[in-house]
Amino acid sequence: xxxxxxxxxxxxxxxxxxxxxxxxxxxxxxxxxxxxxxxxxxxxxxxxxxxxxxxxxxxxxxxxxxxxxxxxxxxxxxxxxxxxxxxxxxxxxxxxxxxxxxxxxxxxxxxxxxxxxxxxxxxxxxxxxxxxxxxxxxxxxxxxxxxxxxxxxxxxxxxxxxxxxxxxxxxxxxxxxxxxxxxxxxxxxxxxxxxxxxxxxxxxxxxxxxxxxxxxxxxxxxxxxxxxxxxxxxxxxxxxxxxxxxxxxxxxxxxxxxxxxxxxxxxxxxxxxxxxxxxxxxxxxxxxxxxxxxxxxxx
Amino acid sequence: xxxxxxxxxxxxxxxxxxxxxxxxxxxxxxxxxxxxxxxxxxxxxxxxxxxxxxxxxxxxxxxxxxxxxxxxxxxxxxxxxxxxxxxxxxxxxxxxxxxxxxxxxxxxxxxxxxxxxxxxxxxxxxxxxxxxxxxxxxxxxxxxxxxxxxxxxxxxxxxxxxxxxxxxxxxxxxxxxxxxxxxxxxxxxxxxxxxxxxxxxxxxxxxxxxxxxxxxxxxxxxxxxxxxxxxxxxxxxxxxxxxxxxxxxxxxxxxxxxxxxxxxxxxxxxxxxxxxxxxxxxxxxxxxxxxxxxxxxxx
Numbered sequence: 001x002x003x004x005x006x007x008x009x010x011x012x013x014x015x016x017x018x019x020x021x022x023x024x025x026x027x028x029x030x031x032x033x034x035x036x037x038x039x040x041x042x043x044x045x046x047x048x049x050x051x052x053x054x055x056x057x058x059x060x061x062x063x064x065x066x067x068x069x070x071x072x073x074x075x076x077x078x079x080x081x082x083x084x085x086x087x088x089x090x091x092x093x094x095x096x097x098x099x100x101x102x103x104x105x106x107x108x109x110x111x112x113x114x115x116x117x118x119x120x121x122x123x124x125x126x127x128x129x130x131x132x133x134x135x136x137x138x139x140x141x142x143x144x145x146x147x148x149x150x151x152x153x154x155x156x157x158x159x160x161x162x163x164x165x166x167x168x169x170x171x172x173x174x175x176x177x178x179x180x181x182x183x184x185x186x187x188x189x190x191x192x193x194x195x196x197x198x199x200x201x202x203x204x205x206x207x208x209x210x211x212x213x214x215x216x217x218x219x220x221x222x223x224x225x226x227x228x229x230x231x232x233x234x235x236x237x238x239x240x241x242x243x244x245x246x247x248x249x250x251x252x253x254x255x256x257x258x259x260x261x262x263x264x265x266x267x268x269x270x271x272x273x274x275x276x277x278x279x280x281x282x283x284x285x286x287x288x289x290x291x292x293x294x295x296x297x298x299x
Numbered sequence: 300x301x302x303x304x305x306x307x308x309x310x311x312x313x314x315x316x317x318x319x320x321x322x323x324x325x326x327x328x329x330x331x332x333x334x335x336x337x338x339x340x341x342x343x344x345x346x347x348x349x350x351x352x353x354x355x356x357x358x359x360x361x362x363x364x365x366x367x368x369x370x371x372x373x374x375x376x377x378x379x380x381x382x383x384x385x386x387x388x389x390x391x392x393x394x395x396x397x398x399x400x401x402x403x404x405x406x407x408x409x410x411x412x413x414x415x416x417x418x419x420x421x422x423x424x425x426x427x428x429x430x431x432x433x434x435x436x437x438x439x440x441x442x443x444x445x446x447x448x449x450x451x452x453x454x455x456x457x458x459x460x461x462x463x464x465x466x467x468x469x470x471x472x473x474x475x476x477x478x479x480x481x482x483x484x485x486x487x488x489x490x491x492x493x494x495x496x497x498x499x500x501x502x503x504x505x506x507x508x509x510x511x512x513x514x515x516x517x518x519x520x521x522x523x524x525x526x527x528x529x530x531x532x533x534x535x536x537x538x539x540x541x542x543x544x545x546x547x548x549x550x551x552x553x554x555x556x557x558x559x560x561x562x563x564x565x566x567x568x569x570x571x572x573x574x575x576x577x578x579x580x581x582x583x584x585x586x587x588x589x590x591x592x593x594x595x596x597x598x
Contacts, residue, residue, distance in 0.1 A: 086480075087480040088480075089480075181385075181386040181387075181388075182522075182524070182525070183503070183521075184521045184522065184523045188523075202504065205501065205504035206504075206516075208521075214594070214595070215595050216595060217505075217518045217521070217595050218598070219516045222483045222514055222516070223481075223483065224483045224484050224487075225481070226481070256598035259598070260598050295513070296514050296515060296516050297515075297516050297518075297596050298555070299515065299517070299556050299558070299593075
């Protein structure tokens with residue numbers, strides 16, 4: 001089955017202590033779509049400006065991503081630039097130029113409205129709601145978000161949470177949302193806001209799912225070198241949704257394994273700048289690491 | 300088989316935002332010995348002062364801990380007092396009164412020298428070396444430590460690391476020791492210092508083992524309430540060593556499961572002040588949580 005993914009389609013300029021990479025393909029939808037494409041057909045919803053490089057359109061096409069929902073708008077592509085500190089756990093935003101994203105309003109092509117798996121990637125909750133409004137009875141809807149929306153668009157986000165099956169956020173965002181530093185108490189509080197499945201990401205410490213079948217502690221793939229963690233969270237949820245859309249069985253029967261696939265896809269993302277390593281990855285390489293992870297947690 | 304445990308036997312005064320508990324039984328050896336006692340006979344090596352409450356001797360006895368190596372010395376028992384912040388991840392030492400520990404020199408009773416499993420709990424590396432010098436061909440020796448010794452007794456600690464099978468430390472200590480923030484690179488650097496088995500503890504994020512059979516990612520038991528994390532690390536390594544001493548098979552065949560038992564024992568420790576909850580725990584309660592953890596990581 002297919003996955004519909006909405007989110008930002010951006011140009012990222014990323015600085016780390018070792019290198020500087022201007023205008024890489026980035027944005028939540030780009031990372032999630034490429035990650036999901038290893039498992040299932042992807043339909044992308046987003047907006048880019050006139051400066052959006054052709055090579056990035058080709059990159060999407062290489063991953064067989066359906067671009068009928070990618071609007072080419074007058075103006076500039078959303079541009080984010082940020083800098084990582086030495087240990088890669090802290091980053092600061094140097095500049096955010098919204099460009100076309102400021103006025104972007106997603107209108108879904110008819111063929112997009114029946115897609116069963118919907119990933120509302122990190123973008124303004126109002127846009128996530130706008131996409132959800134256009135969908136016809138999707139089978140499984142997951143939303144991602146970020147601290148920015150918790151701070152400036154909480155009412156919209158809370159409205160959204162009542163309408164999604166799953167919600168993914170990181171540990172500091174979970175604390176920001178619930179005012180609770182205990183992760184397992186925070187999970188319960190987030191369930192009370194609506195979602196049946198809540199996943200809290202903890203970076204290199206893995207992630208935790210709370211769902212109808214209880215808690216699942218998902219490991220992160222052990223990396224000895226992190227080049228650029230930008231987009232890792234989007235790759236995680238993209239890989240997760242792609243796997244869910246591709247595999248047989250109930251959501252409950254496959255969501256744990258889907259998280260492991262997401263975790264491995266995110267690890268590839270961290271090994272290169274932007275999408276450089278993700279896009280070179282093959283399904284066989286993902287399968288190999290999933291098998292490795294299985295051995296790393298067995299006791 | 301038995302476990303010999305050396306470390307501090309202390310009185311801890313612990314303040315949290317919710318409560319204040321003066322002069323609880325504490326110290327690395329106390330926590331580790333009680334934790335190990337659920338699995339194997341324990342021989343304790345330590346020193347206490349004349350003020351050491353009888354009820355704590357009785358607590359050790361309740362856990363069938365052999366106290367022939369516990370010296371009663373003129374002076375006061377080592378007393379530590381500390382305060383936790385709201386989120387329990389940060390604590391500060393309010394006072395450290397070394398008391399008898401300042402001049403304590405462990406002399407092992409003859410019956411202690413043939414014990415096969417040796418846990419050199421957190422205490423000055425010189426004392427850990429002094430105990431190790433008195434042992435006759437132990438089967439498996441693990442050392443624990445803390446940032447203090449990395450800062451003020453590094454030469455002794457490095458000498459010790461060449462002579463132990465396993466070394467346990469937490470993530471910030473691993474970074475302090477190796478100047479490396481990537482945990483998997485840090486593990487390799489610590490192997491180069493001697494130990495065949497290196498375990499890095501990550502608090503509520505679990506722990507990671509690196510050994511001859513590769514990496515093992517060990518989960519922490521999910522707690523919704525942490526009352527007092529003091530001694531959790533000591534309980535972890537105590538439970539680990541107790542399980543290793545009790546179970547059949549090679550170290551490699553059982554060390555992963557031993558970590559899970561350590562992890563669960565540490566979780567009980569966190570649920571009460573000092574040893575209050577640990578000492579009320581039964582083996583059946585530990586087994587129940589180990590089974591739960593098995594389900595929480597399965598995919």
